[in-house]
Amino acid sequence: MDHSGRTQAALLLMEREGVDVMLVAPNELNRVDTVFHLSGYRGVGECLAVLRRGEKPLLIVTPEWEIERAEARARGWEVRSAGDLAQALSTLFPKALPAGRTATVNLGRLPAALSKKLAGAIGEAKKLEKQLETALMPKTAEEIENAREATAIAERGFERMLQVAKVGMAECDLAVQMKLYMEALGADDNFWLMTASPHNRAVQPSSGRKLEPGDIILAEMTPTYKGQLAQICRTVVVGPPSNILSEKYALVVRAMQAGIQTIKPGIPMGDVAKAIDKVLSAEGYAEFCVPPHIRRRGHGLGHGSNAPGDVAPANETILQEDMVFVVHPNQYLPETGYLLCGEPVRVTATGVEQLSKKTAWLASIPA
Amino acid sequence: MRVTQPAVLVGNYDWSEDLLPRAEYDARLKQVLGKLDGGLAGLVIYGNKIDNAALAYVSNFAPKIESAIALLTKDGKLRIHAAGSPQMMVNAKRLTWVEDVRPQRDIPKHIADWADEAAGQGPLGFWATDTIPADLLPRIEAGLGGRKLVDVGASLNALLREKSPVALKLSRAACGVLGKAVAAMKDRFNGESGREAAIAAERAAADAGAQDARVLISLSKGGTPTAIDYPDGGKLDPLLAYVAVRYAGYWAEGFVTLTSMNHDTVTKTQAALRAMLAIAKAGTSVAALRDAAQTALGGLAIHPAARQLAVGIGLMLEETEAEPDGIAKLEAGRVYSLRAGASRSPSDNALLSAMVVPKEGGVDVLWSALD
Numbered sequence: 258m259d260h261s262g263r264t265q266a267a268l269l270l271m272e273r274e275g276v277d278v279m280l281v282a283p284n285e286l287n288r289v290d291t292v293f294h295l296s297g298y299r300g301v302g303e304c305l306a307v308l309r310r311g312e313k314p315l316l317i318v319t320p321e322w323e324i325e326r327a328e329a330r331a332r333g334w335e336v337r338s339a340g341d342l343a344q345a346l347s348t349l350f351p352k353a354l355p356a357g358r359t360a361t362v363n364l365g366r367l368p369a370a371l372s373k374k375l376a377g378a379i380g381e382a383k384k385l386e387k388q389l390e391t392a393l394m395p396k397t398a399e400e401i402e403n404a405r406e407a408t409a410i411a412e413r414g415f416e417r418m419l420q421v422a423k424v425g426m427a428e429c430d431l432a433v434q435m436k437l438y439m440e441a442l443g444a445d446d447n448f449w450l451m452t453a454s455p456h457n458r459a460v461q462p463s464s465g466r467k468l469e470p471g472d473i474i475l476a477e478m479t480p481t482y483k484g485q486l487a488q489i490c491r492t493v494v495v496g497p498p499s500n501i502l503s504e505k506y507a508l509v510v511r512a513m514q515a516g517i518q519t520i521k522p523g524i525p526m527g528d529v530a531k532a533i534d535k536v537l538s539a540e541g542y543a544e545f546c547v548p549p550h551i552r553r554r555g556h557g558l559g560h561g562s563n564a565p566g567d568v569a570p571a572n573e574t575i576l577q578e579d580m581v582f583v584v585h586p587n588q589y590l591p592e593t594g595y596l597l598c599g600e601p602v603r604v605t606a607t608g609v610e611q612l613s614k615k616t617a618w619l620a621s622i623p624a
Numbered sequence: 625m626r627v628t629q630p631a632v633l634v635g636n637y638d639w640s641e642d643l644l645p646r647a648e649y650d651a652r653l654k655q656v657l658g659k660l661d662g663g664l665a666g667l668v669i670y671g672n673k674i675d676n677a678a679l680a681y682v683s684n685f686a687p688k689i690e691s692a693i694a695l696l697t698k699d700g701k702l703r704i705h706a707a708g709s710p711q712m713m714v715n716a717k718r719l720t721w722v723e724d725v726r727p728q729r730d731i732p733k734h735i736a737d738w739a740d741e742a743a744g745q746g747p748l749g750f751w752a753t754d755t756i757p758a759d760l761l762p763r764i765e766a767g768l769g770g771r772k773l774v775d776v777g778a779s780l781n782a783l784l785r786e787k788s789p790v791a792l793k794l795s796r797a798a799c800g801v802l803g804k805a806v807a808a809m810k811d812r813f814n815g816e817s818g819r820e821a822a823i824a825a826e827r828a829a830a831d832a833g834a835q836d837a838r839v840l841i842s843l844s845k846g847g848t849p850t851a852i853d854y855p856d857g858g859k860l861d862p863l864l865a866y867v868a869v870r871y872a873g874y875w876a877e878g879f880v881t882l883t884s885m886n887h888d889t890v891t892k893t894q895a896a897l898r899a900m901l902a903i904a905k906a907g908t909s910v911a912a913l914r915d916a917a918q919t920a921l922g923g924l925a926i927h928p929a930a931r932q933l934a935v936g937i938g939l940m941l942e943e944t945e946a947e948p949d950g951i952a953k954l955e956a957g958r959v960y961s962l963r964a965g966a967s968r969s970p971s972d973n974a975l976l977s978a979m980v981v982p983k984e985g986g987v988d989v990l991w992s993a994l995d
Contacts, residue, residue: 285629285674286672286673286674286690286691286755286757287690299628299851299853301626301627301628301840301850301851302626319626320626320928320929321928322848322850322927322928322929323850325843325844325847325848325850325970326843326850326851326853329843330853340928364758365757365758365759366757366758366759367757367758368754368755368756368757368758369752369754369756369757369758369760369761370754371758372757372758372759373758376758427636429634429635429636429638430636430830432634432635433634433635433636433830434830436634437823437826437827437830440823440826441820441823443855443856445851445852445853445854446628446630446631447630447631447632447634448631448632449631449632449634450632452715454714458711458714459708459709459711459712459714461708461711461712461714461715461716462632462633462634462688462689462715463634463636463715464636464638464715464718464719465636465638465718466715466718479631481631482855483853483854483855484853549709549710549711595711
């Protein structure tokens with residue numbers, strides 16, 4: 258599928274649902290930008306994708322000077338800029354939208370005041386968030402290449418982190434340096450969590466805490482390249498690792514590999530999580546394979562969609578070729594605390610391709 | 625100015641008592657409670673990673689991911705619910721002086737439970753950013769049953785606009801960081817690409833202690849600044865840029881236009897900003913600023929990004945004004961960004977700005993693109 262195929266998939270959904278007009282908004286707060294997913298444009302202001310059966314897809318962007326970038330990114334779309342999104346919509350549909358034949362996506366995630374104004378112009382509409390996400394699930398060839406590039410950026414970022422991290426450095430200072438380094442490599446955003454403690458309970462956004470000897474640094478590096486996310490999860494010990502830490506880290510990597518080796522088209526996503534749980538349970542950690550210790554063993558990767566969803570036992574989504582997601586056991590063990598390892602993967606025609614060149618290992622820096 | 629929103633706030637947002645003493649928050653809470661209608665049983669404050677001004681005002685808390693709420697009883701007790709698992713509250717607690725920080729699983733339920741347990745009878749006040757998602761409010765209201773939620777933003781937003789001595793000091797410091805970021809960008813502009821210059825500005829801001837830095841640059845020569853969403857667009861001359869930095873919660877912003885050539889649009893825009901600064905003082909009307917700018921620009925059109933000539937700035941990048949039409953007059957004790965801009969064509973624009981604090985007879989210039 259490419260971007261124009263994605264628009265066609267959305268139009269087919271509209272036909273199936275008996276809808277003539279579909280209005281799609283981004284979901285900025287939750288990192289799911291369906292407008293970007295459809296059009297290739299990620300806004301700085303509010304924007305709206307307008308799909309009408311039989312007409313060219315239309316993108317309305319604010320503020321008005323955003324038109325240059327919107328036109329460059331949303332290839333094949335008609336682009337209009339506006340100072341006021343609600344007013345632009347009223348101008349587009351002066352007679353009100355077709356009753357019972359209009360759908361919306363993510364309007365409830367827009368800022369309340371804007372959503373209220375838009376709702377006044379739209380009236381009754383079907384909500385098609387889930388249906389649209391399913392229809393647009395397949396990655397484009399360009400997105401898969403971008404995921405490879407994002408993975409390469411993450412791996413280089415991690416190498417750099419091992420060079421610059423040192424005792425006495427604040428987590429945040431290290432995190433900012435790494436973010437900027439990955440930006441210089443081409444990343445345009447980064448869901449970048451990094452935290453350290455001798456016994457971590459979770460990976461968290463970084464704080465001003467300074468690194469100390471004996472710390473275990475958890476790094477979840479998730480750069481986006483041209484809007485496509487990829488994630489690697491790594492663990493670094495400050496000083497020489499203890500035998501128990503090395504042993505337990507090898508276990509979580511083995512569990513991750515069991516999960517990755519399970520991946521092939523036609524199996525439910527839940528099987529990947531179950532394969533990970535099986536390895537850990539066999540070593541006596543079954544009670545740590547359920548909430549509150551763990552909720553998922555990975556997740557979809559995108560900036561427009563979280564499909565195919567979480568790597569969790571209950572996810573019955575059937576894996577298909579070219580799905581891209583991260584597999585990360587990210588396990589809490591009582592002896593060591595929380596440990597991170599995770600690799601991004603692509604489902605191939607017959608199995609799986611790991612996008613990262615190196616598999617997670619227990620790294621260390623001098624104490 | 626709208627900026628891109630990162631997936632997670634990476635910089636150091638930990639509460640620093642050296643920068644923001646506890647006494648400052650005690651005074652703020654007193655002011656908030658003093659403005660609340662006596663009939664209200666408590667106050668719900670919402671913020672998210674995009675806009676957390678109200679939340680930061682009372683607690684210093686800026687959610688690094690997703691959102692958070694603060695729940696304030698009439699006797700001044702504060703509780704925060706922050707996004708993340710219970711295990712993630714370790715770092716969340718570092719973001720605030722408030723001791724009671726709990727995970728946020730279900731905002732409507734947290735509010736309803738707190739209202740029953742801790743707040744008295746009667747409606748609750750609600751103070752939220754404009755970026756609150758539309759579908760959250762109805763869910764909160766439904767969770768409260770018969771209890772009403774009263775929007776008190778119009779009254780309490782005034783507190784965000786007025787700057788205490790501590791807030792003014794931090795705004796000045798933010799402008800110092802802005803100056804360093806812009807200087808780094810100017811240094812790189814001659815030899816390197818726009819993207820490299822932007823990253824240099826971000827790096828300089830971080831080195832100077834910024835919590836956050838957002839940079840927009842031209843996509844093409846002389847174009848209006850926008851998001852840097854592709855790897856590299858090469859060297860641009862002229863390069864227009866917008867730099868926003870946050871220091872201890874307080875934002876400073878600046879437009880700059882960098883060019884190695886004599887450029888009439890830039891020269892006229894410089895004259896416009898100079899003219900605005902010359903007449904700006906407490907009480908100056910925005911209409912007078914516009915006249916001064918337009919006179920200096922001659923026949924050039926004011927750039928759409930500078931149509932709002934004065935923007936209030938502080939814990940919000942663009943403060944919510946009391947009147948729907950925006951700022952009518954500059955007020956003493958507030959911090960403003962004054963913007964001048966001209967547009968001759970899509971590839972021939974100039975944007976410049978200055979950060980000021982109006983006073984009797986003039987303004988304190990905290991940062992200026994003319995320097």
